[in-house]
Amino acid sequence: MLAPVVGGFYFGAVIAGVARACRAGGHRVVAVQTYRAGLEREPVVAPDDVPVAIDAVDGLVVLSGALPHDRLAALERSGIPVVLVSEEVATGTAPVVLPDNAHGVRASVEHLVAHGHRAIGFIGCLTQRDMRERFDAYRETLLANDIEPDEGWVYAASDNNELGGQTAARLMLADGMRTTAVVVATDRNASGFVAGLRQAGLSVPRDQAVVAFDHADFGARLTPRLTTVDAHFDRVGEAAVRLLLARLRGEAVPVGEHRTPTSLVVRESCGCTPLRRIEDSGGDWRDELLDLVRTAFAGGRVTVPVQHGPRPGHREGHVDARGVRGGERHERRSPQEAWWRAIVEPLTAARTGVQPDDLAMCRLTELTTGLQPYPDALELLVAVVRRAHDALLAGDDLDAAARTAVERATTEVILALTRGCTTALLQRSGRLESTLVHQYEVATDLLRSDGADPRTLDWLPRSLRGRACLALWAPGTEPGPDRPLEIVGVRDGSGGLARLVGTRTVPAEFPPAAMLRGGMTAEATFVVPVTCGSSDWGLLALEGAVDTRSTTARDRANHWAALLAVALDQQSMLESLHEQRMQLEQAAARERALADAVRASEEHYALASMAADDGTWDWDVSAGTVYYSPRWKSTLGYDDEAVGSSPTEWLERVHPTDRDEVSTAIAAALAGVDTTLEFEHRVRAASGQYRWLMCRAMTVLDEAGCPARLVGTVVDVTERKQAELSQQRDALRESETGLATRLLFVDRLGAAVVRAHRVHEFDCALVVVRLPAVEAPGRGDPGPTVRQLAERLQAAVRAGDTAARIAEDQIALLLEDTAGAVPVRVRRVVDALEAELGERIRVGMVPSVRGCADAAAVLREADIALARSAASAAVVRTPR
Template identity: 60%
Template sequence: PGPDAREAWWRAVVDPVEAAAERGVAPAAAALGRLADLTAALQPHPEALEQSVTVLRAVECRQVEALSEARRQNAPAVRRAVTDVLLAVTKGCTRAMLARSGQLERTIVDQYEVDMDLLRGDGASPRALGWLPRGVRGHACLGLWVGSDRGPGDREMEIVGVHDTTGTLSRLVGVRTTASQFPPAALTRAGTVGSNELTFVVPVTFGGSDWGLLAIDGVVETRSTQPRDRFNHWAALLAVALDQERLLASLREQRKALEQAAARERALADTVRESEERYALASMAAHDGTWDWDVSAGTVYYSPRWKQTLGYGDEVIGDQPAEWLERVHPADRDELSAAVAAQLAGCGTPLELEHRVRTSSGDYRWMMCRAVTVLDDAGCPARLVGTLVDVTERKEAEIALQRDALHDPETGLVNRLLFLDRLGAALLRTRRSPAYDCALALVRVVEQAPTTGREPSDVAPDVHREVVRQLRRPLREGDTTARIGEDDFAVLVDDVGAGGMPDRLSELLERLRRDIGPRIAIGVLGSVRGMRDVADVLREADIVLLREQTRPDPLRGTVLR
């Protein structure tokens, strides 16, 4: 908005207050409605409402102090006028917040679609960029490196996929170029001239994988999540999906090799001795650890590679099934036993199962077990032939992705999404059980510098670290500490009963006030009973916290509802 819009908004704020000071009249409803519309048109930041409260309270004090003796009776009218103006400004700010909330919901939906399409692994190849959400109307292009040379020179790449609603850029697929010439000029020329769109180029990398570059059009947004952050996340997921695609291709090849090995074993069963048959199967299998279970004899042949995968020497591992099964993690043992039993019972599909096995060092590593059943002349299962592949790195990466989706990566605390889910569950429980209740504390870093001469920018990181350190101290099982915003933290205390704020929460808040002081503001809801929904609870907690921030002396204590 330009200066004229801001000036019009300021006049709409000040004029009703001045009219109340001069004539003792209340603001007209039409003027307040216009003020709310002007406020919404300015698209204010969320913190603008907090700042407006401070400014308008200062205007109120100044107008009341400036009243002459003859107009002293207009002081109540001035205060009512300021309150009405604050309500109008709040309505305008709320509209902007709701608009941003809708935009955030759309972003979350898009992110969910991308996560599901890329991590599902059973659809079309991610190279074709069909996983991009429907809301992406711009152009995108994926280039993958050619060869494995990572020298300092300009690396060669091949364009393997484009996203273009018009279909004019499909000719780029298969074209080879270099990193310095990426994205192609045809992609950048396809954008709208004079718009606020940019072509972002992000690396398709995750962990030790480096696949290439992704170019995608995005809108420059200054008041919401930056497109580059979102596209970087997409590129990381794309790298994981490409790793998974390569791994699945390798697994399919190994499965095919196993099936071919089993077919050849049946053809050679009448003419080849059992030992020669076993080594023929092992030589045709992949270089991963192979094993051969003779069902009738009750023995298992473990290849040297199988033993090396778990860190054991040849003489340590015998030929009994217990050498393997008793080293399986207790949580996975029943599932593996059931899968083996199903194969011996005549299951038609090959065995394929991930499980943890204890190594020679005592640690457990994730293994992929794949096997096929070999039938005898009577058509009964006689042998199980398979491989054991170490997939620990890939499995740990999957677990890390799941953990990061529910925790704040910077602090390790529960993130906003998981916190809102737990708060909603607690709110639902208050409706079901009259004896249950919970308390909520909202802690906000206000970035107020102490009297040591340091700048606020030097203090804020220290305040954040101290708040996180204090919140990491365990309260009680069932309680939740979370980071729900850039400067906002929350503590959900479970099952407080009818006794008000519990001692464990009081002690935590006392430590925060003592160790950090005026650089934070704290608002506490001693009960959530009677609240309509999660948004209502957070709104009430935020109002309590804002009341504390507007108090002349924030060290007087925590405002408790």
């Protein structure tokens, strides 16, 4: 059995049918999951690389989507008998079993039409064959009822799950709700669709009637309960086995489609009230029981007697996948037939005054429990029995004793059915509780950190019956069909599988033949990939019961395999960490030896530093500590106890301006980029002032070539650094006036000329003031000094402008961004100086620098302007 996953209400139900049919014939089932474990929901696209166990099997049943089409075609050509389920025919040599999708959808659409709906939509994801068949049947049924299909009534679901239904609901709401009813391809789509409408404030069936397909258990728990088509997936599995066994016996099995019947299960989402429908039914109550035995129960075979004409849903002459022709009587007893008789016989016998037998009622309870009733089965059964009660009491031909017997029989049958349904629900709750306990035990055992090896399979629940085998991919091998597997753990009460541990096999021969021999203690053997995320460890084989109730891909075997993959990942990580720890311990031993050597040299460092008047420091990279010598601390004015051994004792005292440069240099040395270190920086002394220190250091490498420590010295160079800074300031500022020097001024003027050429909106002005000569003492009023004039001119310019002394008797003002005019404030100051000093001062102005090629040209223009100013003054002084 090849299936995308090996549990759930669809895949699990088909596998359960296969297992039931195989066990009845004495055959064993191996169910292989072809998709990775740990899926959050059912898969959509088949994986390319699928390990398939085919060498140890006689025949294959392949479920929809289990294999890529090329692999499926190769299997059909291999000569192994293959039967497909809801799959495309790859080479045309294999029979395909499908539920009668067309019949189920036809019944759904006609039911909605009977409610008066004419605008009926369709919701589904058409990536699988079943969904496409359901869509085609939807269109054909609309046409058969004189309704023209509208493409605007079709809403695509992104997948077959709840999310796809919510997507379709958003599309419908955005389109303005053009339909009054919808046929939904899957129950899970319908669940998401109903939730999407409810979030928008709409309700079902008032705003949109809904009929779905699958008859999953949760449909009876929705509000409103979901009207759906029961595809009887277990019958699909049974039919597939019958065809496969026929092929194995050499019988001629027609290639092509083989259909199994489907049933419409009516609940409230379509607008019906099932109880009212039963009460208002004009048919015989025995026929109502026949309908319920097909739609209200999940288990058992489905061969029922035909006592009142052709069976509902069968056409005369129609042959289904069981080879049963519609209209024929069936004499073979089945669980459904026995159950049907257990109700009909005591009720009809009561009309003759016969009281119900207690043993018969106990048998009815057992049969009801064994048929696995759906959650809403009891209320429907009670309604039919009440109808039977009314029908049996109709007429005046019954005496008091017969009427009393009918009343008692009705009560006893209802009580027996109630006990049966309640027991089934309690059993299911018990199984759910057992499953939760098992899941908890497995998760706790697999994810604990006590060093237990998950390969031994000791984490499997103690109460789990059946054998197990774990095979992991051989180390150092590449993925492929012949990739070797090594068996690392087994679980077998008899001990017969223990000898397999340590042996190798390949996926095509897994599970090993020794595991498939012996008595059948479980429904099936499941083979699941041990995967989670990107991890792929191998394959896990388990014997156990088929999970047919879960609504997601998280069935038991799938979940355990994913947890096992996580545990193996964790074990591998712990082993890697242990190895790294050993390496670190070895490295630490080498570091300690190096540290001992360094500490042995401390005295030498101390003596050398005292002789050189330097402060030493030693940074242990692995320990993250720094040794600061007493001389290092005293250089900054700190006592020996005031400075600890943390790197922050040094780095946090570094001047904020120098901190990035120091951190970058040290990081480069620690990273091994620079083995030598030399830089000057400011460090805060105990007085609060910053001292300039020259730092030099060497990087010491360990045996692996990695930096182990930094060893260096610091020297106080504050006086030298202050002298250098003073010289730099003198080179840029004129000492007498504090104005910029000619060198700095010419540089800024040149930059301004270049910018004026590049930026159209930018311009500068230049003002040159020739200062009067300072008069000698005793020879008249000497006037303002050069410093005073410089201060007045400096005050007239804005921030960003430049005032400079470009000659002994000249001060120049570079006024930026003037738009070709000297600012008013500058003119006022210049005019005031001219009025105060008269002929003793000369002013030359260049309003724009745009016409000048460079700074020299601007200065020439200024000289010309000074000369013109002097000439104008001379003309004024000369009498006419």
